Amino acid sequence: MFNKILIAILLLSSFQASANRERNLKQQKLNTCLLEQIKSSAENTQISALLELCEQLVSADKDDGALTERLNAERKNKFNPYTITPHRMNYILPVSYISSYNEAAYQASQLVDPKQDLEAKFQISFKVPLNAESLFTQGDALYFGMTLKSWWQVYGNEISKPFRETNYQPEVFYYLPVKWQIWHTETSLAFGLEHQSNGREAHLSRSWNRAYMSILVEDADWLINLRPWWRLPESDKKSEDDPNGDDNPDISKYMGYFELTGAYRVDHKIQGQFMLRQNLATGKGALELGFTYPIWGRLRGYMQFFTGYGESLIDYNHSQQRFGLGIALTDRL
Numbered sequence: 001m002f003n004k005i006l007i008a009i010l011l012l013s014s015f016q017a018s019a020n021r022e023r024n025l026k027q028q029k030l031n032t033c034l035l036e037q038i039k040s041s042a043e044n045t046q047i048s049a050l051l052e053l054c055e056q057l058v059s060a061d062k063d064d065g066a067l068t069e070r071l072n073a074e075r076k077n078k079f080n081p082y083t084i085t086p087h088r089m090n091y092i093l094p095v096s097y098i099s100s101y102n103e104a105a106y107q108a109s110q111l112v113d114p115k116q117d118l119e120a121k122f123q124i125s126f127k128v129p130l131n132a133e134s135l136f137t138q139g140d141a142l143y144f145g146m147t148l149k150s151w152w153q154v155y156g157n158e159i160s161k162p163f164r165e166t167n168y169q170p171e172v173f174y175y176l177p178v179k180w181q182i183w184h185t186e187t188s189l190a191f192g193l194e195h196q197s198n199g200r201e202a203h204l205s206r207s208w209n210r211a212y213m214s215i216l217v218e219d220a221d222w223l224i225n226l227r228p229w230w231r232l233p234e235s236d237k238k239s240e241d242d243p244n245g246d247d248n249p250d251i252s253k254y255m256g257y258f259e260l261t262g263a264y265r266v267d268h269k270i271q272g273q274f275m276l277r278q279n280l281a282t283g284k285g286a287l288e289l290g291f292t293y294p295i296w297g298r299l300r301g302y303m304q305f306f307t308g309y310g311e312s313l314i315d316y317n318h319s320q321q322r323f324g325l326g327i328a329l330t331d332r333l
Contacts, residue, residue, distance in 0.1 A: 036076075049079070049132040065186040065218030066265065066333040068177070079132075086330040087145045088125035089273075089290075091302050093324030094154075096121040101164075102318040105204060119164065120152040121324055130172075139177045146170050151312060165312045169196045173214075182217060190214035194229075198313045205247045206313035209234075221265050223333060228258040254284045254309040254317050263332035269294050273332045277310065284309050284319075292328045302328035 033054035053075055077083040098117050125147040134140055147169040154161050173192030180187040190213070197207030212229035231252055237245030256279035265271040271292045278285035286308030292300045306322040309315075 033076075052133050053079070065223070066221055066263070067188070067216060067218045067223050068186060070333055084126050085128070086125060087127035087143075088123065088147050089332055090124055090126075090329040091304075091326060092120070092122040092329075093302070093304060093326035094120045095326065096151075096322060096324035099321040100318070101320060102315045105314050116153050116156045116159075118155050120154045121150065121322075122152070122326075123147065123149045135174075137176070141175045143173055143175065144170070145173065149312070165198060165314045167196060167198050167313050169194065171195070185217050185219050187218075188216045190216065196313065200314075202243075204314065206251075206316065207247050208232075208251055222263065224260070224262045226258065226260055230257075248313075248316060251310075251316050253279060253282045255279070256285050261332075265331075265333050271331050271333060277308070286310055290332075292331055295327070298329065300328045300331065302326050 074085050077085070096119055098119065100117070125145070127143045127145040130142040130144055135142060148166065149169070150166040151164045152161070153159065153164050156162065171192050171194040173190050173194075175188065175190050177186075177188045192212050192214075194210045194212060195207070196210075198205065200206070209232040210229040211232060212227055214225055214227045217224045234246040234249075235244070236249070237247075256277050258278070260276045261274065263271060263273045273288075273290040273292075275288040276285070277287075286306065288304065288306045288311075290305075291303045295301050302325070304322070304324045304326075307320075309317065309319055311320065311322060
């Protein structure tokens with residue numbers, strides 16, 4: 001009997017010592033994180049906000065999904081005023097071949113050479129957190145995002161190398177991690193309002209507004225994002241030259257009502273991405289495939305292929321194929 005009591009006491013002492021070590025280790029990580037955040041954050045940042053951030057990072061210190069791992073890395077610089085956080089991919093394709101583009105839209109313009117099928121394409125995308133502390137649940141966040149995508153006729157010497165098209169995409173979205181687990185994966189949601197336009201004049205003007213929801217499912221090395229949307233209605237134009245009203249009332253026929261995107265990485269070095277967009281009623285949509293690989297330092301090679309409708313707003317109702325080769329500054333994951 002005495003031996004059993006002694007063994008029980010020893011086991012209890014061992015469990016308590018192990019629990020104390022875990023608590024001490026967690027406290028050390030918390031203190032280290034807090035010190036790093038105080039050094040890198042702005043002077044007016046509240047300590048309570050930094051403490052909550054560090055608690056989230058320490059609690060998430062485990063084998064996370066690919067997207068969660070990226071978000072945790074971004075949160076470490078959340079209050080650093082000298083850091084810009086990427087949103088979508090950032091890349092430049094100095095060599096980009098296009099099969100054709102919507103020449104009818106440029107009939108009254110001399111800024112585009114109909115024979116120029118080689119151009120450059122680039123995308124810049126970033127986001128900014130709008131809340132210092134969690135809003136409703138731990139890990140949620142409200143963001144402002146901005147994506148700029150341009151098609152540059154840099155090889156058009158005879159027409160002074162103009163930008164053929166630039167699309168601007170500001171958005172506000174709310175990110176919400178949830179506890180759903182589908183086949184041992186992690187799930188999160190996002191709800192947003194998005195505007196997209198090309199900022200052009202009269203007959204070249206294209207724009208639309210959307211409310212969307214994203215369902216993100218992730219594992220350690222891959223991410224799937226299903227993003228259905230609803231287009232916000234606009235009034236009809238009174239005349240073709242009317243500056244107000246809907247510039248492209250049939251855009252949903254070509255751009256559809258949802259987008260499915262995904263990414264898969266191999267050893268954190270090689271990564272593949274895809275985008276599928278479809279209108280099930282009209283059968284029109286688009287497919288984009290991407291592949292990144294390491295070159296040197298932070299620079300990564302990037303190959304991109306697109307086929308279908310709506311690569312740019314000016315070409316939303318024109319089917320085309322594109323192949324581009326260049327450099328990615330940030331990956332999808």
